[in-house]
Amino acid sequence: MQKNLEPKYNYHQVEEGKYDHWVKQGYFTAGDKSKEPFTIVIPPPNVTGILHIGHAWDNALQDIISRYKKMRGYDMLYLPGMDHAGIATQAKVDARLKSEGISRYDIGREKFLERAWEWKEEYAATIRKQWAKLGNSLDYTRERFTMDEGFNDAVKHVFVSLYNEGLIYRGWRIINWDPEARTALSNIEVYHQNIPGKMYYFNYKVVETEDSFTVATTRPETMFGDVCVVVNPKDERFTHLIGKHAINPANHMPLPIITDEYVDVEFGTGAMKCTPAHDPNDYQIAERHGLEKPICMNPDGTMNALAGKYEGMDRYECRDKLTSDIEAEGNLIKIEDIEHEVAHSERTHCIVEPYLSEQWFVKMKPLAQDVLDHQKDPDQHIYFYPERFERTFEQWLENIEDWCISRQLWWGHRIPAWYHKETGEVYVGEKEPEDIENWTQDEDVLDTWFSSALWPFATLGWPEDTEDYERYYPTSTMVTGYDIIFFWVARMAFQARHFTKQRPFKDVLIHGLIRDAKGQKMSKSLGNGIDPMQVIEDYGVDALRFFLTTNSTPGQDMRYIPEKVEASWNFINKLWNASRFVLLNLPDDFDPKSISFEDLTESDIWILNKLNETIAHVTQNMEKYEFALVGNELYSFIWEDFCNWYVELSKASLNSDDIKLQKSAQGTLYICLLNILKLLHPFVPFVTEEIYQTFCHDQESLCLESWPEVINEVPQIDTLSMDRLISVIKKIREVKIVSHLKPSAPLDIMIKDLDGNALPVDPAQANMLQRMAKATWLDKIEGDLAVETVYAGTLLIPSEELLDKEAEIAKLKQEEKRLNGELARSRGILNNPGFLNKAPQAKIDEEKRKQSDYEKQLSAVIERLKMLDK
């Protein structure tokens, strides 16, 4: 059944058709009840567009864990799905409508939603294609969407329950208002950016006296919503004015002058204007003093009737006009250029307006506290990798404020609240009121993250008590970026805690952001984004996956560097060629069952021990999500130990006439390759499957193989003698270069230990020396091309005729210097009573051995130098 691999690694050909086949065969479908479940839910991508390279990274990590766990014998569920992404998708659909010359208001809510669903279907199809390209081992029989029927029920259930428990309420609060999207935002949907601005100083005249004083503001347009002027009660500069009134320079209305501890005497002029409807601090002051909270702006950021002649003007236009009008009246004192932190909308990037409005909120303190309390329970603790993000997570929960969950959008879960048309009574329920004609439903929808927060359990059928929910929940590992710990991870944590009484996942593996080669964040405006589909086109998906998952440590950002993707490609190419070598050297009737561990050569045993070591280390690090370490170890085992050493060494056996030698090399090559394929499969599933299919295999697919375990039949050896051989070979190569000999020039050698005794070389070793270094072993030095090597040291002595004397002396001097340095260090330690008293005995012995080796090597070097001096 055996066939050979194509001479060239062609990733297009290798990847072709495999994924569809895997899906069709049901390899990714969970449900084997005989096994223990392991669950990963995909962080649902937004249906706003296509996947970017950050998704490719995120998914590659999940897929590696999934494939690994499946091989480890788990009933693996990797659950796919997508997020409706309320505000983002609505903006995209709006833009599409705009390109057709219409607005959503022209077509109305129903029609708009139809268009949004069209959009969703279109992009969902694209995303599925991209998942396929990436090779994600997703169970499509369980795919979910945050607005599918079951999910809608879950959302309603959660909303109604929290409302009935008093954990959701509706009220007037200062919220972040996005005037462009015309919706409320939660605190974490805004970001603060330091931008240049101006501080305006205005003259306020006092009504009752001839006094006047200065008030500073950055937002003059809000002066139409001012209700008072506030000073600190302890501020003696203003004591005589307290209780009097000042004229608002904007509208000439008198404002009471009051006191409040909040005012900072040091800041500004010490006198602060108070706009309760447009500033959260001012709102607090107004609450304390029982003041009105007039709103002076419209939802679109224009001024309302309160602004008088400025009504209808944009907020910034009003700011300028008003300022010049005040200046004309002689009440502008100065304008200062300043830099300040201003809140911007994450979505539209416009400046967010603190705005008094009636919204729905989740009362967060008790929910957050519940999570924090359970972090103390090891069985309910959510473990972050790396651990430091636990602090980020917990500190955020400790300082949490109520969550504004209503959004003035159409695309999303409509709030299940109705208002009675006559009585104004509020009804909240999963089903609409029976006498629906008397009620009006709340126009708003819920924050997207309100539904995303239910993802790990609602996707499994909750609130129904389904079989999947019973079996696969709580989930095992969540993989996501540090940028959405607050948006998503924390919210899943408290919703899960509250509704399922469990943590939503045991582990959270955090990764960073992927940046461009210069370290800049990828963004549309910079045009420095990398399309993963293009990378796959250029290098193949396996190279992309290997690059993405082995080049960074957990939680750390990574740069996209094309040369590193190329390096990954080269590695895969190396694997391909090594596999070709193995296949070319296995006989047609090769039977893995005939492999015997009885007649292995020293080099066979050496590489199999290396393999065992690799299996053990890789498995340990896979469990710790240390994929970069795994990558490094596999890379050096495969390229260095297996390809550069063992494959070359094996040629001696393969080409010999001894059937036993041939067989043991063949068996060893087979075992190594099979295990290499298994170890690499989670990282590079396509190429490993292609190779696996090409030679004798037990399973119909590598996807069904089990993870390698340490092979106990391999004889344990001290690898010292192979290491000795390797160091001798390296030395011979070195002396040939120093002596300007061709690598292929034959050389006779004698090997001595440090005490000058000739070491025996067995026929196998002689064979290897012949093969790897074109050297033969001699009983004694004779002829022109003879060298002797001193093992365990680094000295290799070519005969005089061979060598470049100058170069040899220079090299020996350098060696002498190094050895003296090492000896000084070694003696220093061994003369230190502290070391002798406190260090472990093994360390002391090791150091003594080193010292004696150094001494022997040094005397050999010195002796050699003396000889050359003659």
Added chain:
RNA sequence: GGAGGCUUAGCUCAGUUGGGAGAGCGCACCCUUCACAGGGGUGAUGUCGCAGGUUCGAGUCCUGUAGCCUCCACCA
């Protein structure tokens, strides 16, 4: 104003309980029958940001400090 990360070879980064500084790429020189020239071989290159401390011993632990970066935070 809080919190965290980074600083190791020319570049990008590893370095898992403290015990002789690593990889990839790049660089120099050599090598094309025998899996692979997108390959093989040999080699050069580091005051591990700086200063203290703990320790017999610190790239690794502690304290301080500089530079770069990120997150959180309501200062008019």
